[in-house]
Amino acid sequence: MRKVIKKWFWVWEFGDEEKWLNQMANDGYELVDVGFGRYTFDACEKGEYSYKLELLDHYPTSQKSQDYISFIEETGANYIGHVSRWAYFKKKSDDGDFDLFSDYESRVKHMNRMLSLLTIIFVANFLVACGNMTTYIASKAHISMFCVGLGVIMCLFIGIGMFKVLGKKMQLKSESELYE
Amino acid sequence: MANQQTQALTEAVFYILLSLKEPLHGYGIMQNVEMMSNGRVKLAAGTLYGAINTMLDKEWITSVNEEKNSRKKEYQITEIGLLMVNNEIKRLNELLENAQKFTGGKIK
Numbered sequence: 292m293r294k295v296i297k298k299w300f301w302v303w304e305f306g307d308e309e310k311w312l313n314q315m316a317n318d319g320y321e322l323v324d325v326g327f328g329r330y331t332f333d334a335c336e337k338g339e340y341s342y343k344l345e346l347l348d349h350y351p352t353s354q355k356s357q358d359y360i361s362f363i364e365e366t367g368a369n370y371i372g373h374v375s376r377w378a379y380f381k382k383k384s385d386d387g388d389f390d391l392f393s394d395y396e397s398r399v400k401h402m403n404r405m406l407s408l409l410t411i412i413f414v415a416n417f418l419v420a421c422g423n424m425t426t427y428i429a430s431k432a433h434i435s436m437f438c439v440g441l442g443v444i445m446c447l448f449i450g451i452g453m454f455k456v457l458g459k460k461m462q463l464k465s466e467s468e469l470y471e
Numbered sequence: 472m473a474n475q476q477t478q479a480l481t482e483a484v485f486y487i488l489l490s491l492k493e494p495l496h497g498y499g500i501m502q503n504v505e506m507m508s509n510g511r512v513k514l515a516a517g518t519l520y521g522a523i524n525t526m527l528d529k530e531w532i533t534s535v536n537e538e539k540n541s542r543k544k545e546y547q548i549t550e551i552g553l554l555m556v557n558n559e560i561k562r563l564n565e566l567l568e569n570a571q572k573f574t575g576g577k578i579k
Contacts, residue, residue, distance in 0.1 A: 345517065359520060365543055366498045366516040391517035394483060400521075471482055 294320055294332040302405050303452040305344050305377075312342040316384075325372045325379050340381040341389040343368075346404045347376050363391070376408070395467035402460040409453045416445045480559045483514055483522055487532075488556050494535045494545040497523065531555055 300308040312322055312330075321335035322342065349355045351373040360370045360378065367386050371379040382389040392398045420442025427435035480488075483504075490503040500523075501514050523546060526532045531552035535545050548556075 359517075362497055362520050363516045365496065366501060366519075368516065388513070390515040393513060393515035393518045394481065396481075397515075397518040397521055 292334045296330045296332065297328055298330060299328045301452055302346075302409055303455040305346075305405075309342050309344055312379075316340045316342070316381075322371055322379065322381065325374050327374055338384055341384050343380045343382075343389055343391050345378050345380070345391050346401065346408065347373075347378050348404065350376060351378050394471065395463050399460055399463050399467070402456055402463070405456050406453060406460070409449055409456065413446060413449045413453065416442055416449065420446065477558075477562070479562060480555065481522075482512060483518065484526070485556070485559055486512055487514075487519070487522055487526070488548055488552050491532055491546055491548040491552070494547045496543045496545045500546075526552070 315322065315332060316335065317338045319334055319337045320332035321340050322330060323333045324331035347356050347359065351360070363380060364370055368380045368382040368389065371381055373379065380391065392401065420439050423435050423438040423442060426432065427439060486504040486507060487500055489507065490500045495503065497516070497519060501519060504512050504514050523532070527534060530549055532546045533549050535547050
């Protein structure tokens, strides 16, 4: 029984995305394919799988990422697919707790990858907004001003997302002061 | 960075090194570490992958019998790796001796 759900999660909501996928599995739907804002599920036993997402260092089809993915698969997990650099993994819940990271350092590195991705998106939006501002000054076209406004809103939105990731990173950092 | 000879190894790195007297692949390391620590230390695959690559770069471990067709890579400890284990044993002994002085040799 195939089921397709359209849903969108922002970079900083990856934890919620994992929770949602686990909840779907608990309800008897396993994720079999992913696309931009599109999730395909098949029926499975309730709670059969647990899910983890990772923003990889390199594009998932590159050799480096392929090596990484096959290493993960050798440990009993399965690679489902990817959306841009985000890789989706599942593991049978019976095989115990599933996590990709077991220390602060690798979790912090993962957060840093998210932060650099968000920084690129932020700067790109900012530059486009600046470009639109220049057009507005030259032409006084209302549409340019509208685009500037849109760009500023996007920048603010992404900025808030960056603070959320940064907050989680700082929390990890402070714990790592005491524990390994 | 402080003198690397006296720096503490992470628990994960130490246990990975202790697992590689004989060649072993990634999943084998995870299972071995969990067994040695009576289930206390559970290495996650992504973290293990990062540690293995760093140790390969530093030549603390080496990748063995790498056949083109065999997907499962096996790793083994090197001379440098053994030296790192020995340094860590000295450091752990020092910690333990001082802790025993503190408690008078009794563990609650």
